[in-house]
Amino acid sequence: QSGLTQPPSVSAAPGQRVNISCTGTSSNIGAGYAVHWYQHLPGTAPKLLISVNNNRPSGVPDRFSGSMSGTSASLAITGLQAEDEAIYYCQSFDISLGFSRVFGGGTKLTVL
């Protein structure tokens, strides 16, 4: 089961900006817990993209940024590139599910 809700898919042309939403509840994002974002190309290891307080691991370009507001979070990707085509997952922490880490269902980004 996915504790966070993401749109199944988004698409945009190269060079454009895209936002991927991640909607939670008062027991996870709304409780102030950090939201992390991962990029996944099927068949490869998922990659941490954005962590708490909009931190980017070394090597992640600043075209990727995260934000939070209320019970939602958002991943923004600017200057879209073909290599950005992947599945993106958000992840947080939920106090109602046995103090568990929870993920979104994933959003498939298509670069047109």
Next chain:
Amino acid sequence: EVQLVESGGGLMQPGGSLRLSCAASGITISRHSVSWVRQAPGKGPEWISVIYRNGNTYYTDPVKGRVTMSRDNSKNTLYFQMNSLRPEDTAMYYCAIATGGTTHDPFDFWGQGTMVAVSS
């Protein structure tokens, strides 16, 4: 470079058991909390278990009572034993490391996963 390599997946019988391994290189697993995350076909990832630096383990409700995590520090390898397999256990199983040390920290490193299919 950190690498996590899972193995041990395959086609399993309902009611049977599996033992997955996660061999690490470039990082010492005993110094970090290491989790197993699974992803059923068409679904989002699901966090199911963790072994902390001190060796304590935690299992989520869907697998509690059926799963045991352990590690061999000399081999820098993590193990995941699951019994009483069910068709709903069918998923890609990933090991993932959170170097931050708390449950709120992200998974900094992931393996490529090993696929488990439970079917008769």
